[in-house]
Amino acid sequence: MIVADDHAGLVKARETLGIGAGALSGAGTLALVPTMGALHEGHRSLVRLARERADQVAVSIFVNPLQFGPAEDFSRYPRTFEADLEICRAEGVGIVFAPSAEEMYPPGRQVGVSAGAMGSIVEGEFRPGHLDGVLTVVLKLFNLVRPDVAVFGQKDAQQLAMIRRMVADLNVPVTVVGAPTVREPDGLALSSRNRYLSPRDRQVALALSRALTEGSAEHAATRVRRAARAVLDAEPSLALDYLVLVDPATFTEVGDDHAGEAILAVAARVGSTRLIDNVTLTLG
Numbered sequence: 643m644i645v646a647d648d649h650a651g652l653v654k655a656r657e658t659l660g661i662g663a664g665a666l667s668g669a670g671t672l673a674l675v676p677t678m679g680a681l682h683e684g685h686r687s688l689v690r691l692a693r694e695r696a697d698q699v700a701v702s703i704f705v706n707p708l709q710f711g712p713a714e715d716f717s718r719y720p721r722t723f724e725a726d727l728e729i730c731r732a733e734g735v736g737i738v739f740a741p742s743a744e745e746m747y748p749p750g751r752q753v754g755v756s757a758g759a760m761g762s763i764v765e766g767e768f769r770p771g772h773l774d775g776v777l778t779v780v781l782k783l784f785n786l787v788r789p790d791v792a793v794f795g796q797k798d799a800q801q802l803a804m805i806r807r808m809v810a811d812l813n814v815p816v817t818v819v820g821a822p823t824v825r826e827p828d829g830l831a832l833s834s835r836n837r838y839l840s841p842r843d844r845q846v847a848l849a850l851s852r853a854l855t856e857g858s859a860e861h862a863a864t865r866v867r868r869a870a871r872a873v874l875d876a877e878p879s880l881a882l883d884y885l886v887l888v889d890p891a892t893f894t895e896v897g898d899d900h901a902g903e904a905i906l907a908v909a910a911r912v913g914s915t916r917l918i919d920n921v922t923l924t925l926g
């Protein structure tokens with residue numbers, strides 16, 4: 643496994659592993675799994691899917707300051723680099739790209755990606771600028787690592803939808819693959835932020851996945867919203883940011899008579915920890 647922290651290191655790693663255009667005939671393909679580290683079973687599942695889709699896998703580990711708001715948890719975000727490397731090694735990752743903030747954002751930087759109107763609804767309404775920051779770092783990672791394929795979790799459904807939008811709108815030559823959400827046996831979606839939760843918080847947090855399960859048992863939009871809402875209302879220790887039933891591609895609310903796929907998405911705070919979760923369902 644090659645650990646690179648800058649562009650030159652990546653070029654060398656690609657050469658060593660025989661990836662891409664400059665390599666001899668039979669050049670290998672590369673799949674990228676972008677992460678912020680603090681790797682868990684969810685990230686592992688992305689790496690495994692990536693390995694099915696390409697000859698080599700690169701994992702990037704970068705806590706991207708651009709996607710955190712001023713009052714958010716950038717400075718206390720968990721950083722477990724040595725353990726992350728062990729996981730990558732065990733999963734057969736070929737390249738770990740772990741740049742510094744200075745490498746990614748040298749002084750004088752001006753230009754970034756705008757997520758457009760879709761970047762200021764749902765998650766974007768509660769985290770202004772977050773999706774701009776995500777798209778900017780993802781495009782930079784694509785340009786640096788030059789993967790053929792990139793794998794993202796459905797756990798961050800709006801992020802995945804926006805990355806698909808960016809790739810289509812800006813003609814980015816990368817195939818985007820979505821991966822299912824990995825959960826604890828009791829339903830809690832794995833997240834690097836779960837380690838902030840006290841045992842009591844963790845019990846409260848279960849209301850998110852329970853609300854999605856209750857909502858999924860219904861087939862009409864109004865009933866889905868009502869069933870999920872009832873679970874969340876019954877948990878007073880949960881501070882709800884949003885519960886929405888949206889179109890999977892645009893993240894706009896679906897109508898009451900909607901038939902077809904929709905995403906039921908929730909965001910809530912438990913103590914000082916903000917959690918998101920979602921499920922895809924078929925209505926009508």
Ligand code: AMP
Nearest residue numbers: 677678679684794795797798823824832
């Ligand atoms: P993060 O390190 O939290 O930025 O996440 C990196 C990637 O892992 C993103 O594409 C996430 O959607 C994905 N991811 C996070 N949690 C999970 C999970 N529980 N199951 C599957 N993928 C996940």
